[in-house]
Amino acid sequence: MEEEAFDAIVIGSGQGGNPLAKAMAQAGWKTAMIERNDVGGTCANVGCTPTKTMVASARVAYLARRGSDFGVKTGKVSVDFPAVIQRKRDIVAKSRKSGEKGLEETFNLTLIRGEACFVDAHEVSVASADGGKRILSAEKIFIDTGTRPVLPDISGLSDVPYLTNESIMELELLPEHLLVLGGGYIALEFAQMFRRFGSEVTLVQRDCALAEHEDSDVSDEIAKILREDGIEVLLEAETQSMQQATNEIVMNVIVDGARRELRGTHLLIAVGRAPNTEALHCEHADVELDSHGFVVANPRLETTAAGIWVLGDVKGGPAFTHISYDDHRVLRENLLEGGSRVTTGRLVPYTIFIDPELGRIGMTEAEALDAGKSVKVAKLPMSSVARASESAETRGFLKAIVDAETDQILGAAMLGVDGGEMAAQIQIAMMGGVTASALRDGIWSHPTRAEALNRLFRSYL
Secondary structure, eight states: OOEEEOSEEEEOOSTTHHHHHHHHHHTTOOEEEEESSOTTHHHHHHSHHHHHHHHHHHHHHHHHHTGGGGTOOOOOOOOOHHHHHHHHHHHHHHHHHHHHHHHHTSTTEEEEESEEEEEETTEEEEEOTTSOEEEEEOSEEEEOOOEEEOOOOOBTGGGSOEEOTTGGGGOSSOOSEEEEEOOSHHHHHHHHHHHHHTOEEEEEOSSSSSSTTSOHHHHHHHHHHHHHTTOEEEOSEEEEEEEEETTEEEEEEEETTEEEEEEESEEEEOSOEEESOGGGOGGGGTOOBOTTSOBOOOTTOBOSSTTEEEOSGGGOSOOOHHHHHHHHHHHHHHHHSOOOOOSTTOOOOEEEOSSSEEEEEEOOHHHHHHTTOOEEEEEEEGGGOHHHHHTTOOOSEEEEEEETTTOOEEEEEEEETTHHHHHHHHHHHHHHTOOHHHHHTOOOOTTSGGGHHHHHTTOBO
């Protein structure tokens, strides 16, 4: 078989791999992009784009039902679930088509469909769906293969028709009663979303808190919000087994030391993600994997094999689109611009798109204390924010952690409407070294949610 030579090969067309491949091609490198499924990776196809599209539909249903709170009569509200799914499909298709077009129209860049496998550190075999095979070679290879849902080891799981974050968004009918196993951001977003669409929802979390990496007051407030929305939230619930009954899935769990039988029409598994590295056979290229299968890399995103780099979720660490995109900037600057960027020390923001949102940046209170920091904690309920009261959106609170010695902001959890946008304001202050006192004394347009920064940083506990 004739070998096809390239300057660079990118395996996986995720949110880091795509812009990196285009940047290298535009720099004059003959580049191959290998993709086994849909262009755009998790974010565009089964992650951010489709879920936030459906979250938006769910919020409209929620607000329509609350019409009377604003003096608006709407009558009975119903959800056309197939229309919700079709709207999601249309937006995903548009995003995917745009991504494909961008790759295909880039000079020096070849999009190759198929499953990649390392032959050695400089050769990759690509098996296409029609049984064809190609051998590609390059001095520089980049791994961006992403992750997939983890399936827990629970007796009977393989015998029931479970859903993942991918398959649940292809349902044609709205679940009557959705059982959700997990307590992270995927589980939380889908639980609230489907409750607003009209499903009964039971959320089963093994740990003692939802969003377990947050401070306990944040986790407790999230649980309170979901329960107010009519979701049954079970914490410290150990799932023993599952089985299929007539038109129902049965979960046998232990809660508060007592055995309980949960019954639902559908089951969503949302307990974590695993790396897509099995098919790569990284051992052929001497690329080291950790005990969970993630690619091991240094702060410059170099793997243990010379000439092979990694970016995106497959390397472990924060699994966010914006981190994957920043990985591409690290590699682009270092390889194309002679830079020396590293991944250490970068601020990692994220938002959990429940309603109200949780926007997070920097340290939690617990992390700051564990690091030996002397801290002040600023906290303000959303009910004390004028714009929130005017909008009848008073659930949640704003919380910031401030270094007591330097007045620098160490982190924040903004649990409120537009929490992600408010956390971005805090992040900008942190990036610029703006002190908490400066935000406290700033002049913000009234009445905006931003002016809550005045009161927030006057409210130290």
